[in-house]
Amino acid sequence: QQQVKQSPQSLIVQKGGISIINCAYENTAFDYFPWYQQFPGKGPALLIAIRPDVSEKKEGRFTISFNKSAKQFSLHIMDSQPGDSATYFCAASRHEKLTFGTGTRLTIIP
């Protein structure tokens, strides 16, 4: 079964807008929640990550919001730019074992 559910599958946002990607997990033993960004033909690269004892983490235009009781977390990209067009994966980890969501293909249009 899919332990980390991600939505939407694809997302189109206008330049300057806010992109929001949501994830939900089932296993309460997960203790680390990273987001990875993947460009076509490249490997995934860590974008931002959060621990479950923190409700929000912001790095530049990227923010993770974390709701432990609901077992949900989301990625917000403010002032979205064409260069942000990529596939985004949420993940949840325990003992270095990353379980990935199904990915969101984000397209930023001018």
Place this chain on the structure above:
Amino acid sequence: DTAVSQTPKYLVTQMGNDKSIKCEQNLGHDTMYWYKQDSKKFLKIMFSYNNKELIINETVPNRFSPKSPDKAHLNLHINSLELGDSAVYFCASSQGPGGVSQETQYFGPGTRLLVL
């Protein structure tokens, strides 16, 4: 000076053949991984080695065998290739001593395997 490198980048082969993919990291990390990304882009861990010792072994056919000659290298050997093995295989590494979740995993560029 690539951090995590994989060879080859592309691999096209016939069903039934045996092939290997090599991975090397120059980050001084202790832990290395193999992931499979299927045609729908779903990423799933296959194996993890910490300092040459196998620590994660997901439900992967035993036709897949990882080999770690030293902690900077983790190779993946695949016997009797099948059509369903076609995917992108990613190697990754992290600094963790094992059992530490909060370590960034650095991914290689991937090896695109096509089985005909």
